[in-house]
Amino acid sequence: MTRGEDVRAAADVPYRLLETVPSLDGGDAATGNMLIQGDNLDALKALLPYYKGAVKCIYIDPPFNTGEAFENYDDNLEHSVWLGLMYPRLALLREFLADDGTLIVHLDANEIAYATVILDEIMGRKNRTYFVTFKQSAPKGHKTINPGLVTTANYIVIYAKNKNEWKPGRSYAARPRDKRYSSFIENFDEDMQDWRLITVNKAFCKHFDFRTLGEAKKVLGQGFESKIERFVLDHADRVVQPVRPDTSQVAKETQEIIELSERNPSDTFLIKRDDKLPIVLRGGQRWLFYSSKLRMIDGRYTTGEALSNIWDDLLSNNIHNEGDVRFPKGKKPEALIRRILELFSVRGDLVLDSFLGSGTTAAVAHKMGRRWIGIEMGEHAVTHCKPRLDKVIAGEQGGVSEAVGWAGGGGYRFYRLGAAVFDSEGHIADGIAFRTLAAHVWFSETGTPFIGTADTPVLGVHDGIAYALLYNGILGDRSVSGGNVLTAALLARLREESGWHGPITVYGEWSKLGAARLAEAGVTFKQTPYDVRAR
Numbered sequence: 117m118t119r120g121e122d123v124r125a126a127a128d129v130p131y132r133l134l135e136t137v138p139s140l141d142g143g144d145a146a147t148g149n150m151l152i153q154g155d156n157l158d159a160l161k162a163l164l165p166y167y168k169g170a171v172k173c174i175y176i177d178p179p180f181n182t183g184e185a186f187e188n189y190d191d192n193l194e195h196s197v198w199l200g201l202m203y204p205r206l207a208l209l210r211e212f213l214a215d216d217g218t219l220i221v222h223l224d225a226n227e228i229a230y231a232t233v234i235l236d237e238i239m240g241r242k243n244r245t246y247f248v249t250f251k252q253s254a255p256k257g258h259k260t261i262n263p264g265l266v267t268t269a270n271y272i273v274i275y276a277k278n279k280n281e282w283k284p285g286r287s288y289a290a291r292p293r294d295k296r297y298s299s300f301i302e303n304f305d306e307d308m309q310d311w312r313l314i315t316v317n318k319a320f321c322k323h324f325d326f327r328t329l330g331e332a333k334k335v336l337g338q339g340f341e342s343k344i345e346r347f348v349l350d351h352a353d354r355v356v357q358p359v360r361p362d363t364s365q366v367a368k369e370t371q372e373i374i375e376l377s378e379r380n381p382s383d384t385f386l387i388k389r390d391d392k393l394p395i396v397l398r399g400g401q402r403w404l405f406y407s408s409k410l411r412m413i414d415g416r417y418t419t420g421e422a423l424s425n426i427w428d429d430l431l432s433n434n435i436h437n438e439g440d441v442r443f444p445k446g447k448k449p450e451a452l453i454r455r456i457l458e459l460f461s462v463r464g465d466l467v468l469d470s471f472l473g474s475g476t477t478a479a480v481a482h483k484m485g486r487r488w489i490g491i492e493m494g495e496h497a498v499t500h501c502k503p504r505l506d507k508v509i510a511g512e513q514g515g516v517s518e519a520v521g522w523a524g525g526g527g528y529r530f531y532r533l534g535a536a537v538f539d540s541e542g543h544i545a546d547g548i549a550f551r552t553l554a555a556h557v558w559f560s561e562t563g564t565p566f567i568g569t570a571d572t573p574v575l576g577v578h579d580g581i582a583y584a585l586l587y588n589g590i591l592g593d594r595s596v597s598g599g600n601v602l603t604a605a606l607l608a609r610l611r612e613e614s615g616w617h618g619p620i621t622v623y624g625e626w627s628k629l630g631a632a633r634l635a636e637a638g639v640t641f642k643q644t645p646y647d648v649r650a651r
Contacts, residue, residue, distance in 0.1 A: 132162050293341075293348055
């Protein structure tokens with residue numbers, strides 16, 4: 117395909133039905149979660165009339181095109197072919213995003229640069245927000261045999277649908293104890309003016325009745341560091357680091373108190389602040405409290421720092437048992453997806469993954485109370501994704517389950533791709549249900565997803581225009597063309613039942629009202645199947 121054909125490919129994909137497979141549903145199928153088996157380009161096009169602009173977070177981990185023959189993917193495509201396959205899928209994915217939504221694409225060095233170029237074109241370069249380096253493994257094993265650099269990272273590029281509307285959350289990474297905080301307030305319960313500092317090591321030894329630090333290390337052995345780290349966390353409100361403040365970065369009133377503290381080194385000064393921790397000064401130095409470094413991570417308070425664009429704490433080399441499915445070189449850690457969903461979604465938001473793989477995104481979204489749509493081609497939609505999600509519903513405790521308090525529940529509906537809505541000539545195919553055609557008509561007219569009940573010919577009102585569809589006996593008349601012909605009486609019925617008396621566009625087999633009568637009544641008539649746009 118040429119580049120022009122790649123760009124137009126999404127528009128040329130026919131709309132196909134999504135057919136339920138009740139025997140493969142999991143748990144409570146009425147929850148709205150969707151597991152779809154089939155080509156993701158066709159599936160995305162089928163979903164678009166219902167979910168355009170409705171998805172808060174899209175994460176995809178497409179085949180990396182590494183030149184290797186993977187068990188579950190053909191990951192050995194020629195470079196331009198890979199880009200040609202990705203372009204229409206990425207273009208469609210953008211259509212699903214809410215205005216404040218986020219697209220996350222995970223790749224390695226083979227294609228990330230080229231993918232970023234086409235993503236800049238599709239999403240807008242101004243909407244590229246972060247480029248994350250993800251450390252997926254450690255530099256050890258067979259990878260270290262050859263000379264040169266050891267590859268341990270891949271990359272995550274993140275785009276906002278509309279950066280002006282975009283508001284990411286905050287996330288923190290757990291870190292080892294910060295040993296710069298080496299002072300301890302020995303008499304914390306006494307008056308602040310009488311506070312005395314000793315070293316953390318000395319306070320630790322006194323607390324556990326060790327005579328020296330050497331004795332503590334000998335007795336505790338390899339458990340020493342975890343023991344002293346726990347001690348610091350438990351006493352974080354009295355572990356401090358005295359530092360010289362940068363007076364150029366503080367208000368004038370604070371500068372004056374710092375200077376006063378320098379002139380009175382034996383006194384302790386307290387500056388109270390409404391929305392922040394108070395500032396404690398002695399001898400011109402500010403005491404930084406370890407409690408300010410604590411963050412709730414994985415259900416417990418620990419040392420944390422604001423997340424940067426280097427993620428080196430979520431290694432992928434020990435996740436083979438997550439979900440109890442085997443997916444060599446393709447599975448991502450649940451902790452990674454949890455971090456992404458924490459940053460770019462909240463409970464109840466809709467999450468989409470069109471390269472579902474082993475089912476990680478859907479599994480984590482389910483555990484975190486997000487709604488989800490997962491698309492995966494081939495048999496491992498059944499052999500990998502379904503078993504994993506069924507275990508999640510049953511309450512499996514692997515991955516992030518404990519950290520998010522997962523106890524089981526929920527469900528999903530299983531779908532496969534069915535027939536095309538339109539035949540090769542662009543006409544409505546036989547047997548298409550009213551709701552299917554209604555969703556297509558509504559979407560083609562308004563560009564918005566159809567959320568109506570599809571139990572009445574008037575589909576709804578958009579931008580001051582109502583839309584109605586006379587098709588497939590919706591009015592209860594099962595005779596040939598019954599109820600599908602627009603008459604004066606039927607128009608009056610449509611207006612009476614809907615309560616709408618403004619402009620209306622009506623799709624039907626034909627109209628008994630002439631052009632002048634239609635114009636007088638504020639009606640635009642479109643004939644099915646000829647005026648129903650196939651794409």
